[in-house]
Amino acid sequence: MTGTTLDDYTDRYAQRVRGMTASEIRALFAVTSRPEVVSLAGGAPFVSALPLDAVGEMLGQLGGPLHGATTLQYSGGQGDLALRERICEVMSLSGIDASNGASPDDVVVTVGGQQALDLISRVFLDPGDVVLAEGPSYVGALGVFRAAQADVVHVPMDDDGMIPAALAEALATVARAGKRAKFLYTVPAYHNPGGVTLSESRRDEILAIAEQSGLLVVEDDPYGLLGFDGEPLPALRSRRRDGVLYVGTFSKTFAPGLRVGWVLAPHAVREKLVIASEAQILCPSMFAQTAIATYFTTMPWREQIKTFREVYRERRDALLSALTDMMPAGTRWTRPEGGFYVWLTLPEGLHSKEMLPRAIAARVAYVPGTGFYADGSGGSHLRLSYCFPPPERIHEGVRRLAAVIGEEMKMRAVFGTAAPGTSPGVSWTPAGTFNSAASNHPAPGLE
Amino acid sequence: MTGTTLDDYTDRYAQRVRGMTASEIRALFAVTSRPEVVSLAGGAPFVSALPLDAVGEMLGQLGGPLHGATTLQYSGGQGDLALRERICEVMSLSGIDASNGASPDDVVVTVGGQQALDLISRVFLDPGDVVLAEGPSYVGALGVFRAAQADVVHVPMDDDGMIPAALAEALATVARAGKRAKFLYTVPAYHNPGGVTLSESRRDEILAIAEQSGLLVVEDDPYGLLGFDGEPLPALRSRRRDGVLYVGTFSKTFAPGLRVGWVLAPHAVREKLVIASEAQILCPSMFAQTAIATYFTTMPWREQIKTFREVYRERRDALLSALTDMMPAGTRWTRPEGGFYVWLTLPEGLHSKEMLPRAIAARVAYVPGTGFYADGSGGSHLRLSYCFPPPERIHEGVRRLAAVIGEEMKMRAVFGTAAPGTSPGVSWTPAGTFNSAASNHPAPGLE
Numbered sequence: 088m089t090g091t092t093l094d095d096y097t098d099r100y101a102q103r104v105r106g107m108t109a110s111e112i113r114a115l116f117a118v119t120s121r122p123e124v125v126s127l128a129g130g131a132p133f134v135s136a137l138p139l140d141a142v143g144e145m146l147g148q149l150g151g152p153l154h155g156a157t158t159l160q161y162s163g164g165q166g167d168l169a170l171r172e173r174i175c176e177v178m179s180l181s182g183i184d185a186s187n188g189a190s191p192d193d194v195v196v197t198v199g200g201q202q203a204l205d206l207i208s209r210v211f212l213d214p215g216d217v218v219l220a221e222g223p224s225y226v227g228a229l230g231v232f233r234a235a236q237a238d239v240v241h242v243p244m245d246d247d248g249m250i251p252a253a254l255a256e257a258l259a260t261v262a263r264a265g266k267r268a269k270f271l272y273t274v275p276a277y278h279n280p281g282g283v284t285l286s287e288s289r290r291d292e293i294l295a296i297a298e299q300s301g302l303l304v305v306e307d308d309p310y311g312l313l314g315f316d317g318e319p320l321p322a323l324r325s326r327r328r329d330g331v332l333y334v335g336t337f338s339k340t341f342a343p344g345l346r347v348g349w350v351l352a353p354h355a356v357r358e359k360l361v362i363a364s365e366a367q368i369l370c371p372s373m374f375a376q377t378a379i380a381t382y383f384t385t386m387p388w389r390e391q392i393k394t395f396r397e398v399y400r401e402r403r404d405a406l407l408s409a410l411t412d413m414m415p416a417g418t419r420w421t422r423p424e425g426g427f428y429v430w431l432t433l434p435e436g437l438h439s440k441e442m443l444p445r446a447i448a449a450r451v452a453y454v455p456g457t458g459f460y461a462d463g464s465g466g467s468h469l470r471l472s473y474c475f476p477p478p479e480r481i482h483e484g485v486r487r488l489a490a491v492i493g494e495e496m497k498m499r500a501v502f503g504t505a506a507p508g509t510s511p512g513v514s515w516t517p518a519g520t521f522n523s524a525a526s527n528h529p530a531p532g533l534e
Numbered sequence: 535m536t537g538t539t540l541d542d543y544t545d546r547y548a549q550r551v552r553g554m555t556a557s558e559i560r561a562l563f564a565v566t567s568r569p570e571v572v573s574l575a576g577g578a579p580f581v582s583a584l585p586l587d588a589v590g591e592m593l594g595q596l597g598g599p600l601h602g603a604t605t606l607q608y609s610g611g612q613g614d615l616a617l618r619e620r621i622c623e624v625m626s627l628s629g630i631d632a633s634n635g636a637s638p639d640d641v642v643v644t645v646g647g648q649q650a651l652d653l654i655s656r657v658f659l660d661p662g663d664v665v666l667a668e669g670p671s672y673v674g675a676l677g678v679f680r681a682a683q684a685d686v687v688h689v690p691m692d693d694d695g696m697i698p699a700a701l702a703e704a705l706a707t708v709a710r711a712g713k714r715a716k717f718l719y720t721v722p723a724y725h726n727p728g729g730v731t732l733s734e735s736r737r738d739e740i741l742a743i744a745e746q747s748g749l750l751v752v753e754d755d756p757y758g759l760l761g762f763d764g765e766p767l768p769a770l771r772s773r774r775r776d777g778v779l780y781v782g783t784f785s786k787t788f789a790p791g792l793r794v795g796w797v798l799a800p801h802a803v804r805e806k807l808v809i810a811s812e813a814q815i816l817c818p819s820m821f822a823q824t825a826i827a828t829y830f831t832t833m834p835w836r837e838q839i840k841t842f843r844e845v846y847r848e849r850r851d852a853l854l855s856a857l858t859d860m861m862p863a864g865t866r867w868t869r870p871e872g873g874f875y876v877w878l879t880l881p882e883g884l885h886s887k888e889m890l891p892r893a894i895a896a897r898v899a900y901v902p903g904t905g906f907y908a909d910g911s912g913g914s915h916l917r918l919s920y921c922f923p924p925p926e927r928i929h930e931g932v933r934r935l936a937a938v939i940g941e942e943m944k945m946r947a948v949f950g951t952a953a954p955g956t957s958p959g960v961s962w963t964p965a966g967t968f969n970s971a972a973s974n975h976p977a978p979g980l981e
Contacts, residue, residue, distance in 0.1 A: 095802075096750075096800070096802055096803055099658055099716060099717075099750060100657060100658060100806065101656065101657060101658055101659050101660045101663075102660050103656065103660075104656070104657050104806050104809070104810065107806060107809050107810075129608075131607055131608055132607075134602065134603055134606045134607055135602075135603045137602065137606065139597070139598055139599040139602035139603070140598060140599055142597050142598070142602060142606075143594050143595065143596075143597040143598025143599065143602060144594060144598070145597075146593050146594055146596070146597035146598075146821075147590050147591060147593055147594020147595070147597070147598075148590065148594070149590075149593070150586070150589050150590040150592075150593035150594070151586055151587060151589070151590025151591070151593075151594075152586040152587055152590065155581065155582075155584065155586035155589060155590060156581055156582045156586070157791075158791050159581045159584065159589075159789035159790070159791035159792065160578055160579075160581055160789070160790060160791050161576075161578055161785075161790045161791065162791070198645055198814075198815040198819075199815060199816055201813075201814065201815050201816040202814060202815050205813065205814045205815075209548065209550065209551070209681070210547060210548060210551050211546055211547060211548055212548050213548045213549050213550075216548075227812075227813075227816060230812065230813040231813050231814075233813070234656070234810065234813040234814075269546060270546075303543075303546060338608075342606035342607070343606070343607060343608045344605050344606035344607050344608065344609070344819060344820040344821045345606065345819055345821055345822075346815065346816075346817070346818070346819040346822075353543070355542075355543055356543055359547065359551050359554060362551075362554050363551065363554075363681065365674075365677065366648075366652065366674075366677040366678050366680070366681040367645075367648065367649060367652045367678075367681075367814070368645040368646060368648050368649050368652070368793065368815075369646055369648040369674060369793075370793070371793065372645075372791060372792055372793040372819065372822060373791040374593075374791045374792055374822070375792075375793075375819060375821070375822070
């Protein structure tokens with residue numbers, strides 16, 4: 088063997104990355120940051136709504152002579168205690184507190200919610216294991232499960248969130264295949280990308296099914312405090328002390344650029360998560376941790392969350408009214424009561440991924456629904472985000488998108504298909520579910 | 535199955551974490567942060583030597599109204615281009631530059647060097663794969679390889695670093711076992727914990743062996759710019775365009791509290807690393823990246839590195855002269871020309887891990903050698919760090935340690951063993967190597 092073989096690493100890669108390639112829509116998204124494109128694709132929070140004067144001053148203090156020797160140093164793998172105490176205070180707004188066993192000692196600070204999902208996967212998932220997740224589901228979570236070589240079985244949703252009967256059916260399907268789901272991954276509040284919220288009554292139903300079948304629940308709650316119409320529903324974790332791992336993040340209540348999230352886990356699991364995190368990153372940034380602990384101690388963070396809610400509510404209203412005014416007949420969408428996203432279903436026969444290049448040519452961007460299903464289905468849907476662009480830009484984006492959809496429908500009328508290469512879309516089932524992946528694909532492989 | 539089974543997660547864990555427990559010395563280290571203990575254990579850089587006034591002002595600016603909307607936002611998975619350009623400038627000091635194919639396009643920004651090692655492992659290692667690494671080796675890298683369920687084969691070192699003939703022998707041993715090493719992990723400059731540096735002539739020998747056998751090299755270089763006696767030796771990567779992945783960090787040239795490192799990889803590998811990193815953390819902190827890019831653009835960072843060198847040289851001198859003055863006969867140690875660590879070999883029959891509780895009782899801490907071998911050998915050695923305590927504290931720490939070692943020797947003379955439960959130490963072989971793990975343990979399992 089000679090050194091020249093080193094130019095080709097193909098035969099050295101681990102199994103988990105052999106099929107790993109950059110997403111085909113990645114190249115398209117490179118252009119969405121151009122100013123002429125209205126991007127309804129990204130999930131970037133509107134951080135300009137923060138009091139940046141005060142935030143800057145705080146960050147300067149924390150890095151200066153008084154605190155720098157501590158904030159710029161290594162910290163422990165579990166995360167700083169002062170921050171873990173603030174995290175417990177934030178979680179108490181969602182009903183998670185000492186009364187149901189929450190304690191700073193069981194919090195692990197992570198590099199955003201993403202690392203929390205990755206650590207959980209490393210602690211629980213072997214290749215070939217099954218994970219249940221809503222269909223559609225957060226694309227970043229699907230990426231984690233793919234990297235863990237797990238099989239995702241989607242559980243359909245409707246306007247009230249995950250359908251309990253569908254969860255029971257998915258569990259039965261997995262059991263019939265001789266497998267057992269390692270956990271259920273769910274975003275119950277203001278779902279990404281679904282834009283729907285698990286209703287009060289369903290929360291108890293889902294937890295009862297999980298308890299009955301010994302199913303661990305991973306509750307991912309980035310948007311829980313960003314509800315527009317009143318107080319947030321108590322988190323799943325607040326209703327059940329054991330069997331629920333709760334994942335949070337400061338990316339939406341403060342800012343994503345510091346990359347701080349967390350997981351609250353039962354004690355035995357927490358220990359494993361810390362060891363796994365130390366092997367992965369040694370420790371989270373002490374500067375970022377101190378910055379967030381200080382912000383959530385000394386600054387009016389509750390009022391700031393209200394400000395964020397108002398910003399996003401105005402944008403959600405702008406998006407919904409533009410959709411109502413301009414979308415062609417046959418287009419449907421969800422009506423979020425919080426969070427960042429609307430899930431849109433195209434008129435029959437249109438395909439969101441195939442339409443994307445034409446949308447970008449018309450200077451509007453969205454995320455095709457296919458990214459939110461482990462098996463690449465979901466082509467009849469797309470995700471629109473209203474978190475970042477101001478209302479007038481949202482209106483203009485919807486105007487452009489409506490025109491693109493209208494054109495696609497015309498082409499379909501002429502050629503009998505939306506455009507060359509378009510496959511038939513999957514509609515909502517009569518029951519109003521987004522998909523029926525759970526019954527069609529008991530344990531789909533990850534492509 | 536009922537919900538009560540959820541209190542016990544044992545049967546749900548992934549294979550990789552089933553044997554994962556917190557290190558037994560972790561509890562002991564909890565006390566080393568007490569002011570009365572002289573800790574020669576930790577690897578914390580002396581960040582107080584930074585110009586914290588100016589650093590604080592810079593951080594305040596970057597988080598304020600002018601830049602906050604960018605620095606507090608998400609960024610790309612590969613890392614910010616401005617920082618990747620600065621990284622190339624820093625690497626050029628180690629001879630890595632455009633002449634040997636280094637480019638910002640092939641740099642991936644990571645959460646410290648640790649995440650770089652973890653990403654490399656995720657891209658290359660399947661369970662049961664073999665990794666070659668110096669014996670002793672960086673404990674954090676061993677943790678990564680353990681989490682990847684890889685088998686580590688140690689390659690002995692002497693005062694000139696890794697022994698080329700031992701590398702060749704290790705490769706042959708692995709080949710005879712019907713396996714192939716996925717890569718060689720090495721810290722050629724100012725080794726952690728060995729305190730030795732791979733000599734100029736051996737650098738070419740090691741690379742020639744690697745090239746001949748198609749062995750990928752992972753060069754971890756946290757300390758390369760912290761040499762005390764002249765210019766750093768050109769990195770392995772500077773001598774070979776392909777077949778070497780180079781891992782760097784800002785933890786020692788600036789500060790660890792921002793958690794920023796990187797890996798420079800051949801293009802095809804770089805793509806895999808980015809996808810793996812996105813699944814793990816979505817993106818590195820934009821605030822931390824901008825802070826470091828700004829520091830390395832606008833502030834006198836080369837002079838600051840000289841300041842760090844002088845601080846650490848003075849402390850190394852203090853440690854070496856205290857060891858010479860006070861250590862009992864039969865104790866040996868390395869003489870580092872840079873970096874943070876001295877590797878000490880105890881008088882025959884003493885065991886560093888068993889002695890640790892008595893050392894801590896005498897208010898001095900070190901890291902037992904056992905942590906630096908995948909098979910838990912190395913009990914006759916220990917690591918002393920001189921990076922953080924001032925010279926007079928180092929002197930006092932060595933005084934206490936010398937007394938503890940002296941006591942152990944006395945007990946050994948009385949009882950025929952150093953202390954109850956002490957196993958015989960492993961001495962240097964006549965050839966002066968630290969260990970002979972490669973020939974004794976062809977592919978030790980990871981306990």
